[in-house]
Amino acid sequence: MANILVCDDDKQIVEAIEIYLKNEGYHVLKAYDGEEAVRLIRKEDIHLLIIDVMMPRLDGIHATLKIREHSSIPIIILSAKSEDADKILGLNIGADDYITKPFNPLELVARVRSSLRRYTMLGSVGKENASVYRAGGLCINDETKEVSVDGENVKLTPIEYNILLLLVKNQGKVYSIDQIYESIWNEDAIGADNTVAVHIRHIREKIEINPKEPKYLKVVWGVGYKVDKQD
Numbered sequence: 285m286a287n288i289l290v291c292d293d294d295k296q297i298v299e300a301i302e303i304y305l306k307n308e309g310y311h312v313l314k315a316y317d318g319e320e321a322v323r324l325i326r327k328e329d330i331h332l333l334i335i336d337v338m339m340p341r342l343d344g345i346h347a348t349l350k351i352r353e354h355s356s357i358p359i360i361i362l363s364a365k366s367e368d369a370d371k372i373l374g375l376n377i378g379a380d381d382y383i384t385k386p387f388n389p390l391e392l393v394a395r396v397r398s399s400l401r402r403y404t405m406l407g408s409v410g411k412e413n414a415s416v417y418r419a420g421g422l423c424i425n426d427e428t429k430e431v432s433v434d435g436e437n438v439k440l441t442p443i444e445y446n447i448l449l450l451l452v453k454n455q456g457k458v459y460s461i462d463q464i465y466e467s468i469w470n471e472d473a474i475g476a477d478n479t480v481a482v483h484i485r486h487i488r489e490k491i492e493i494n495p496k497e498p499k500y501l502k503v504v505w506g507v508g509y510k511v512d513k514q515d
Contacts, residue, residue, distance in 0.1 A: 286400050287329055289313045291321040291344070292336040292362065301334065304389045305396065318342030322350050330357055332400055334392070337363040337374075345377055352378035356441050358399035362387070375482040380443050398470055402442045417452045420514035422491060422500050424452055431491070433500075438490050443468060447480075448487055451501065451511040460508035484509060 288310045290301050295316065302312045313328060315321040319342045321335060333351065337344040348359055360381045361374040374382045380402075381395050415426040421434040426449065431438045440448065446468050451459065459467070465476035488495040500511055 285309060285311050286331040287311045287313060288332045288334065288396065289315060289321060289324055289328075289330045290334045291315040291318065291339070291347070292334075293317060293339045294336070297336075297362075300389065301392065304393050308393055308397070310396070318344060318347030318350075321347050325351055325355055325357070330355075331403065332358045332360070332396060334360045334362060334396070337361060337365070337370075345373070348374075348377050348379055356439070358403050358442060360392075360395060360399060372478055372482055375479060378441065380441060399442075401470075402446055402468070417449070418514075419452050419455055419500055419511050422452065422511075422514075424449055433491050440487065440490060443483055444487050444490070447483055448491070448501070448511075451509065455511050455513040458504045458508045458510045463508065 288305055290298050290305070290312060291314075292298050292301075293316050298314050298316070302314065305312050313324060313330065315324055317339050318335070321333065322342070324330065325333065335344040335347060342350075344361055344363070348361070351357075351359065358380045359378065360383060361379045362383060362385060363370060363374070364385045371382045380399055383392055383395060417424045417426065423432045424430075429445065431440055431445065431448065447464060450464065450467055461477055461480045462473035464480050465471075465473035469476075484501065485495070488498055488501055491500055492498045501509060502512060503509055
């Protein structure tokens with residue numbers, strides 16, 4: 285059973301989310317500001333965080349930044365803001381997903397389920413069969429869920445890992461943004477461009493010596509992304 289931390293300064297929202305998550309069999313922990321959320325994640329075995337942006341003491345953005353210093357658990361940000369710039373900010377600072385208020389609780393539950401499935405695939409809750417994939421100096425061990433470049437370990441978030449694994453397992457094949465989104469998020473690619481682009485940029489910053497001239501993760505302009513076959 286997954287442990288989910290819900291953090292919002294509005295106690296009614298926290299209680300409503302708790303009801304829906306408990307109905308799905310999840311164990312729910314609660315926090316009402318960012319500082320409390322950071323403290324609980326360091327203390328408890330949390331598998332996913334749902335956190336509001338606007339809160340007293342420590343907001344959701346800065347709390348996410350602190351959490352990402354030591355944890356790769358899935359983070360879903362809640363916010364009343366729906367502009368693309370705010371969504372991109374949330375993804376840029378390490379969130380895995382973003383949902384705007386007011387939201388459909390059933391949609392939130394579906395996103396929680398999807399994020400946990402990706403997290404499980406990454407090996408934090410479970411493991412898959414042993415398999416190693418290489419593209420030149422880039423190596424992915426899909427048993428231990430470790431990524432290395434020229435022997436140096438690289439730390440990726442669950443979504444970054446799964447995007448890179450998809451492309452490395454299918455070297456030479458070009459995936460469109462919609463194909464990447466539908467493969468990783470398991471939902472229709474509506475407004476996926478910015479979301480995928482942000483994660484691709486993060487992956488490049490971590491695996492490439494010069495992200496502006498990538499050796500591994502390349503763009504095919506007007507088509508999509510690929511990892512070239514390499515010896």
